[in-house]
Amino acid sequence: MTSPAAARRARQLEERRSRIVGAARALAEEQGWDAVTTRRLADAIEYSQPVLYGHFPQGRTQIVTAVALEGFEELATALAPSTLGDTGGDAGGDVERVRSLVTAYLDFAERHPATYDAMFLLPVLVRFASDETPAVVRAGFEAIEDTLRHLDNPPADVPTTAEVLWGAVHGLVALRRAGRFPAAHQQERIETLVNLITG
Incomplete structure (x- = not known):
């Protein structure tokens, strides 16, 4: 004791x-x-x-890692609500769920740019895409997978579709922040991505 x-x-x-x-x-x-x-x-x-x-x-890198882990936990929380709710067979339910997920992700990255950098761009003491990846890091990706699984018409290959969706949303964040995409058409980009995922 x-x-x-x-x-x-x-x-x-x-x-x-x-x-x-x-x-x-x-x-x-x-x-x-x-x-x-x-x-x-x-x-x-x-x-x-x-x-x-x-x-x-381990100094600054270990501190950046701690910030990144906090960020992953917060991102997973931000994405989790997108898996909730019964659309009651509404034809637009899938579109709303994916739009909610994409918007929540983009909003998180917009509100916390330095934390997002720690999570995805800076060197950290975490292994990704392996059995050693911490659960808190996997949670955000699992929230994306869960959203896709809860669609009325889920994709045939949920894990791969989740990877493509995550890659696309991350690309929107990176290109927008780098000034490669104009702010004016962000909503159109979101709708195009949502429609590609929901078919």
């Missing part, structure tokens, strides 16, 4: 770790990941750099 003192210490360590991750994420969202250094983080949370390294011995 854990002693009260040990439990308190564990709680304090977790709170401190959470504070470090929160500060890194806030700084990245405000100023970009280039602004996130261990020195600036230590100053922001008023801890010494050795304390910071005590929680994250």
